[in-house]
Amino acid sequence: AQSVTQLGSHVSVSEGALVLLRCNYSSSVPPYLFWYVQYPNQGLQLLLKYTSAATLVKGINGFEAEFKKSETSFHLTKPSAHMSDAAEYFCAVSELTNFGNEKLTFGTGTRLTIIP
Amino acid sequence: DTAVSQTPKYLVTQMGNDKSIKCEQNLGHDTMYWYKQDSKKFLKIMFSYNNKELIINETVPNRFSPKSPDKAHLNLHINSLELGDSAVYFCASSQGQGNANFETQYFGPGTRLLVL
Numbered sequence: 001a002q003s004v005t006q007l008g009s010h011v012s013v014s015e016g017a018l019v020l021l022r023c024n025y026s027s028s029v030p031p032y033l034f035w036y037v038q039y040p041n042q043g044l045q046l047l048l049k050y051t052s053a054a055t056l057v058k059g060i061n062g063f064e065a066e067f068k069k070s071e072t073s074f075h076l077t078k079p080s081a082h083m084s085d086a087a088e089y090f091c092a093v094s095e096l097t098n099f100g101n102e103k104l105t106f107g108t109g110t111r112l113t114i115i116p
Numbered sequence: 117d118t119a120v121s122q123t124p125k126y127l128v129t130q131m132g133n134d135k136s137i138k139c140e141q142n143l144g145h146d147t148m149y150w151y152k153q154d155s156k157k158f159l160k161i162m163f164s165y166n167n168k169e170l171i172i173n174e175t176v177p178n179r180f181s182p183k184s185p186d187k188a189h190l191n192l193h194i195n196s197l198e199l200g201d202s203a204v205y206f207c208a209s210s211q212g213q214g215n216a217n218f219e220t221q222y223f224g225p226g227t228r229l230l231v232l
Contacts, residue, residue: 034220043120043223044159086158095118101147101171104221106159 002046002095004025006107014115018031019078021110023091026072032094034044034104035065045088045097053061061085119143120224122207126214128230130196137227139207147171148190149208149221150182159206165190198229204228 007022025031032101036044048059055067061084065076074091091107120141129135141148150162164172168184179195194201207224212216 023160028141036223041226043225044208045223046220049220101164101166103161103164103172103174105161109157109159 001094002031002079003103004033004091004093004107005041005057006091006110008110009108010111010113012115013081014112015083016080018110019076019085021062021076021089021091021112023074023076023107024072025091025093027038028095030061033065033067034094035059035060035063035074035076036092036106037087038090038109044090047076048064060072081112081114083114083116086112088112120207120209120222121199122205122227124224124227126228126230128232130232131199132196134195135197135229136191136195137190137205137229138189138205139224140189141207141209141224142188143209143211143222145209145211146187147219148184148187148208148228150190150192151206151208152202152222153204153206153226155203161189163192197229199231200229201207202229218223 003026005024034049035047038044047063048057050057050067056093058064063078090102090109132190147166149164153159162176163182165184167187181193184190204226204227208221210219210221
């Protein structure tokens with residue numbers, strides 16, 4: 001089974017500083033990787049996804065992530081944090097079940113706090 | 117213009133009761149999902165349906181019974197509620213057949229279930 005590990009359950013950055021949220025994956029086949037964001041009391045919203053087209057993926061709200069096969073990583077970055085970025089961020093990998101159906105497996109999430 | 121909606125938003129009930137959560141999507145998607153998010157924010161898939169047919173069942177207790185009257189609706193009925201069922205339940209939907217297209221999943225706002 002495939003899995004993702006998010007290092008750091010809590011990350012705090014100052015407003016205007018670089019945001020770096022880490023995600024490492026474990027997969028025996030080329031993975032499809034996703035970053036989702038969850039704002040307080042809301043559902044998950046897709047930030048970006050990697051589907052093997054380009055290793056640097058740009059998403060919404062100024063976020064981007066780079067797929068590095070050699071490091072089995074898919075870290076999420078944003079050059080300058082904004083107060084509205086405060087949320088929970090989830091990395092996920094899509095895999096196939098034994099019956100050929102796809103499912104998302106999520107990491108444990110990273111809570112991002114922005115310091116004014 | 118809500119894409120994926122769930123009712124109710126909050127549900128407080130006693131142990132042993134039976135309750136249902138409803139989900140509707142107006143995106144024209146063929147595949148729908150139920151996820152459970154526990155108190156530690158860990159998100160795990162429970163079920164997936166494609167065109168009203170069950171395609172993923174992740175070893176969920178049989179007290180949980182999903183029902184899909186049509187491809188726009190996926191309801192979750194829970195019998196004999198237990199304390200451990202307290203969680204946030206998210207519905208999601210995606211295009212395609214749920215079989216290796218790795219389409220983006222769109223999430224509802226969640227239903228917060230508290231079992232006393």
